Amino acid sequence: MDDIAQEFLIESYENLDELDRALVALEREPDSQPLLASVFRTIHTIKGTSGFLAFNRLEAVTHVGENVLSKLRDGELALTPQITTVLLQMVDTVRALLASIETTGVEGDIDVDAVSAALAGCLEPAAPLVPAPRDEVEPAAAPEPVAEITPEPAPEPVAVVEPPAPVAPLLAENSTDHDEENARRSVADSSIRVDVGLLDQLMRMVGELVLTRNQVVQYVGETQHTELQRASQRLNLIATELQEGVMKTRMQPIDQVWSRLPRVVRDLGAQCGKSVRLVMEGRETELDRTLLEAVKDPLTHLVRNAIDHGLEAPEVRTAAGKPAEGTLSLRAYHEGGQVVVEVGDDGRGIDPAKVAAKAIENGLVSRDQVSRMSEREIADLVFRPGFSTAPAVSNISGRGVGMDVVRTNIEKIGGTVDLASEIGMGTTVRVRIPLTLAIIPALVVGQAGDTYAIPQANLLELVRLEGEAAESGIEHVAGAPVYRLRGTLLPLVYLDEQLGLPAPAEREALNIVVLAADNTHFGLVVEEIRDTQEIVVRPLSRQIKHVETFAGATITGDGKVALILDVAGIAQRATHQTVAATAARMTESERSRTTETTRLLICQVGADRRLALPMTDVARLEEFSVDQVEKAGNADVVQYRGDLLRLVHVGPLLGMGSANADAETYSVVVHRHENDAAVGLVVDSILDVIEEEVVLSAVGARRGLAGSAVLQSRVTDIVDVPALVAATQEN
Numbered sequence: 001m002d003d004i005a006q007e008f009l010i011e012s013y014e015n016l017d018e019l020d021r022a023l024v025a026l027e028r029e030p031d032s033q034p035l036l037a038s039v040f041r042t043i044h045t046i047k048g049t050s051g052f053l054a055f056n057r058l059e060a061v062t063h064v065g066e067n068v069l070s071k072l073r074d075g076e077l078a079l080t081p082q083i084t085t086v087l088l089q090m091v092d093t094v095r096a097l098l099a100s101i102e103t104t105g106v107e108g109d110i111d112v113d114a115v116s117a118a119l120a121g122c123l124e125p126a127a128p129l130v131p132a133p134r135d136e137v138e139p140a141a142a143p144e145p146v147a148e149i150t151p152e153p154a155p156e157p158v159a160v161v162e163p164p165a166p167v168a169p170l171l172a173e174n175s176t177d178h179d180e181e182n183a184r185r186s187v188a189d190s191s192i193r194v195d196v197g198l199l200d201q202l203m204r205m206v207g208e209l210v211l212t213r214n215q216v217v218q219y220v221g222e223t224q225h226t227e228l229q230r231a232s233q234r235l236n237l238i239a240t241e242l243q244e245g246v247m248k249t250r251m252q253p254i255d256q257v258w259s260r261l262p263r264v265v266r267d268l269g270a271q272c273g274k275s276v277r278l279v280m281e282g283r284e285t286e287l288d289r290t291l292l293e294a295v296k297d298p299l300t301h302l303v304r305n306a307i308d309h310g311l312e313a314p315e316v317r318t319a320a321g322k323p324a325e326g327t328l329s330l331r332a333y334h335e336g337g338q339v340v341v342e343v344g345d346d347g348r349g350i351d352p353a354k355v356a357a358k359a360i361e362n363g364l365v366s367r368d369q370v371s372r373m374s375e376r377e378i379a380d381l382v383f384r385p386g387f388s389t390a391p392a393v394s395n396i397s398g399r400g401v402g403m404d405v406v407r408t409n410i411e412k413i414g415g416t417v418d419l420a421s422e423i424g425m426g427t428t429v430r431v432r433i434p435l436t437l438a439i440i441p442a443l444v445v446g447q448a449g450d451t452y453a454i455p456q457a458n459l460l461e462l463v464r465l466e467g468e469a470a471e472s473g474i475e476h477v478a479g480a481p482v483y484r485l486r487g488t489l490l491p492l493v494y495l496d497e498q499l500g501l502p503a504p505a506e507r508e509a510l511n512i513v514v515l516a517a518d519n520t521h522f523g524l525v526v527e528e529i530r531d532t533q534e535i536v537v538r539p540l541s542r543q544i545k546h547v548e549t550f551a552g553a554t555i556t557g558d559g560k561v562a563l564i565l566d567v568a569g570i571a572q573r574a575t576h577q578t579v580a581a582t583a584a585r586m587t588e589s590e591r592s593r594t595t596e597t598t599r600l601l602i603c604q605v606g607a608d609r610r611l612a613l614p615m616t617d618v619a620r621l622e623e624f625s626v627d628q629v630e631k632a633g634n635a636d637v638v639q640y641r642g643d644l645l646r647l648v649h650v651g652p653l654l655g656m657g658s659a660n661a662d663a664e665t666y667s668v669v670v671h672r673h674e675n676d677a678a679v680g681l682v683v684d685s686i687l688d689v690i691e692e693e694v695v696l697s698a699v700g701a702r703r704g705l706a707g708s709a710v711l712q713s714r715v716t717d718i719v720d721v722p723a724l725v726a727a728t729q730e731n
Contacts, residue, residue, distance in 0.1 A: 008049050009102055012094075015042045017259045019091050023084055024262040030079035039087075040069040046094065058097045061112040064119040065090045071123065086118045088263070196289070199249055206246045207536040210439060211555050213239040214533055218557035243439060243534075250290075251435075254332045254341070255283035257296050261303055265328060268307050275314055275325040276307055282332035287339045287435055294413045295341070295433060298406040302343040302429050303328065305403070310347035310427050320424070322346070338415075338457055339435060344428035350421035352378040352641070359387060371619060375641065379421055383407045411568055414455065414551065416517070423642075442535045442564070444556060445513065446528040447495050451562040453535050453554055454513060458567040460521065462529060463512040470510045475688070483512060483523055490514065491522045498549055498570055517571040524570070533557060537564065598694045601669065602716065603683040605651030606658060610716040611683065612694075612709070613669060617721035619678065620670040621686060626663070638680070645670070647680045648728050650719075654704060658684055671721055679725050694718065703727055 019042050026035045047062035065087065071077035093115045100108035213236055220232035258280055269276040311317075311326035318324050331342040356370045359381045370378065381387060385404040407417045415433035434440065434457055442453040463485065465473050474492070475482050481492040492512065496503055504527075512523040535554040551566035599615040628638045629647065636647040647668065651658040668680040694709045700717055701707040704724035708717050 005053060005101070008053060009098055012046050012049075012098055015046060016091055016095055016098075018042065020088070020263040021259050023087055023091070024266045026079065027081065027084045027266075033073070036069065036073045040066065040073050043069055055097070055101060055107055057107045057110065057112050058094065058101075061090060061093055061097075061116050061119075064116045068119050068122045077122070083122050086115070086122055090115050090119060194249075199246075202246055203250060206243050207439060209239055210243055210534060210536055214557035215559055247288075247439070250288050251286040252289050252292055253283060254285050254287065254292065254339070255280075257292060257299060258283060258330060261300070261330070264300060264303060265307065268304055272308060273313060274307060274311055276311060277325050277327050279327060279329040281330070285332035285334065285339060287433065291339075291413055291433055291435075294409065295415075295431070298409050298431070299330075299341065299343065301403075301406055302431075303330075306343060306345040306347070306427070306429075310345040310349075312348050334435075338432050341431045341433070342428055343431075344426060346426040349423040349425055350379050350382070350419075350427055351423055355379060355381055359384065362387060374620070374622070376420075379419055382419070383417070414457065416568070439534055439536055441532060442554075443513065443532050444530040444562065445495075445511075445526040446530055447499065447526055448501050451530070451556055451560055452495070452526075453556075453562050453564045454515070454524075454567065455551075455564065456532065458515045458517060460514040460516055463510075463514060463523070465510040465512070466508070470507055474510075485514070485523075492525055493522055493570060494525045496527070515567050515571075517568040520571055522571055524565075524567075535562075535564070599689065599691050600694070600711065601686065602688040602690060602711065603650075603667075603669070604685045604687055605654070605683050606656040609651070609656045610687070610711075610714055611650065611719050612711060612716045613681075613719045613721055615689070617671050618669055619672045622668045622670055622680070624666045624668060624680075626666065629666070640678070640680075643678075645678055645680045647682050648725070649682045650724070651682075651684060653724070653728065654717075671725060673722060673725055679728070681721070681724075688712070 019039060022035055022039050022042075026032060026039060029035060043062050043066050047059055047066055050058040050062065068077065068083070068087070072079055072083075077083075093110070093112055096110050097107050097112070100106065100110055217232055217236055220228050223229070261280075262278055265276050265278045306328055307326075311328070312320070312322075314324035317326065327346045329342070329344045331344070333340055352375045356365075356373075356378050359365050359378075360367055360370060364381065364384045364387060365373075383403050383406075387403070410417050410431055410433065413433060415431060417429065417431050419427065419429050421427040434455075441456040443456060443459055445452050445454060463483070465483075473483055475484065475489075481494075482489040483492055484490070490512075494503070511526050511529050513526055513529070514521065514523050533556070535556070538553045538555075540550060540552055549566060549570055550563045551569070552564040554562050554564060556562045600612040601615055601618050601621075603611045603613065605611060622640075624638050629636050630638065632644060632646075636649075637644045638647065639645075645668075647666070649658065650656075663684075666682050667684065667686050668682055669686070670678055670680055672678050690712065692711055694711070696707045696709055696718060698707050704720055704727055706718045706720040708715055710716070
């Protein structure tokens with residue numbers, strides 16, 4: 001009997017999750033016979049088994065619910081929002097009863113009379129519908145999900161309860177969702193349940209096998225024994241297939257998380273006074289069950305945030321020419337060895353000006369810092385701890401705790417979060433997470449005789465500079481080393497500096513590992529690049545768990561321990577260290593000279609003409625595609641921050657020409673002048689930011705040019721920005 005009761009609980013919990021979603025869908029399609037048949041069948045199954053197991057209260061409440069659903073199915077009763085609410089309260093009561101049975105073995109003292117009375121009231125149209133008090137029944141959390149293994153088809157076992165009735169013909173227009181649900185149920189009928197603990201243990205054993213496989217393959221590769229090499233190849237093949245098979249047993253569809261969201265959306269939409277349509281795409285996308293549990297809370301928070309902050313009230317949407325009903329979309333798909341989950345809405349979007357003002361008010365950034373940020377960087381401030389735009393604290397939002405926790409939790413499992421928004425059109429949050437954390441492909445590198453692993457999910461490409469290129473290829477911008485990769489400046493981080501190791505006397509060659517972390521690209525300079533292999537991720541001990549540089553450890557094919565580099569942690573740590581290291585390298589004479597120097601932006605126009613603009617005249621640096629350029633009168637303009645930004649082509653204006661006539665993008669220096677108006681100075685390329693003493697020469701001075709000076713051993717024209725802008729206004 002214990003085994004039968006356990007099976008009943010597992011099946012009932014799964015049925016209740018389906019029931020939540022089906023009832024919310026039924027509210028939108030009250031005449032859908034397939035949905036009504038599905039809901040009725042589920043309640044009928046729970047009622048029948050609970051009676052067999054002598055769970056009388058559970059049988060009583062589901063019996064009344066079955067009567068209501070029977071009349072709805074037969075067309076004798078019309079579904080209303082009030083009836084849906086009562087049915088959902090019945091689901092909560094059933095879940096609470098199941099939780100009590102699971103923990104104590106009996107139904108306990110949970111009251112079912114109020115819900116039963118409300119359900120009975122639904123059968124009497126003349127009587128007012130009085131929903132049961134919400135606080136009398138606390139919805140219980142479902143137990144740990146149990147993974148499933150699908151075996152070869154086997155004879156159907158003797159069932160304890162009645163088998164489900166055949167599904168009625170699909171009458172609804174959007175029948176795809178129903179087909180998918182029915183397919184999943186038929187697969188579940190031919191599957192067996194395996195305790196998750198057994199799968200975890202099996203995965204650990206496979207991990208040990210993979211480590212041993214790597215060691216054997218490496219050792220045999222150094223020998224000339226033909227038969228041993230063949231056996232090694234066979235072992236490699238079998239171990240790989242076994243690893244893939246076991247990992248598949250841990251993979252579960254993301255729909256296991258999404259199945260709870262229709263109820264969340266319905267309840268929160270009603271609480272906020274908003275009408276919300278939920279669209280889900282990619283329910284079958286699979287990922288490791290451990291990661292599935294880790295992303296459950298972050299995704300739920302993103303959904304709640306989209307409804308509370310993103311979507312407008314119906315009257316506001318109508319006034320803006322939008323449908324009164326807002327749309328919340330969830331999309332999941334595989335891309336580049338990762339799972340991408342998008343949470344989007346068609347709401348008001350994020351206003352960078354409001355975000356910036358709130359961030360300054362909360363002391364998260366300074367006004368000067370905001371002035372140098374792009375719109376994307378400003379929108380990214382919503383992930384800062386303590387940031388909130390809610391006017392008042394509520395049980396939904398306003399405490400400044402949320403989006404920062406979302407990003408932190410996602411990054412803990414090796415994922416990233418980025419945000420895209422357009423005012424009046426909506427916001428999309430994109431979450432990227434690895435398929436699994438147990439066994440991952442990695443690049444193995446060496447530094448000072450030690451071995452380190454870099455997850456390939458962060459790897460973009462490898463670059464090697466030899467001879468003179470190793471010296472001349474490295475430039476410096478504001479004291480930080482960069483490499484110009486296909487015209488784009490790539491910040492460089494040296495692994496020996498990050499590890500606190502002494503730098504080599506000279507570097508004959510540079511190995512640059514180009515990495516991506518948190519929507520940022522940078523190059524990690526390492527001593528040697530060895531090979532790629534699949535590694536088994538081991539957690540760090542307490543002694544070094546707090547070190548941002550490392551994300552875990554593994555054992556390589558030669559049997560040595562290798563630390564796994566935390567790419568995101570290195571990127572954040574290097575940002576702070578670069579500034580500190582630059583300041584530490586400055587001598588006292590350099591510091592004194594710096595106080596008397598001018599900070600300049602070095603640009604190029606024409607074939608080889610260099611211009612210097614005082615940084616006091618530079619508000620921002622931007623890049624616009626040629627497609628964004630429009631005409632206003634005779635002037636080139638772009639739409640910029642809710643206004644029009646006039647573009648001034650500096651090279652042609654000063655008679656220096658332009659080397660980028662066929663360029664696809666414009667490099668623009670934004671200058672703010674009188675009345676805080678802005679103008680964009682178009683140059684061919686932006687080269688550097690320097691601090692040097694300027695010995696100004698009158699040679700070359702004319703309107704728009706203050707003169708010339710020797711900067712970085714090159715003759716450079718000094719731009720008089722206010723005079724240049726004034727000249728364009730006169731024309």
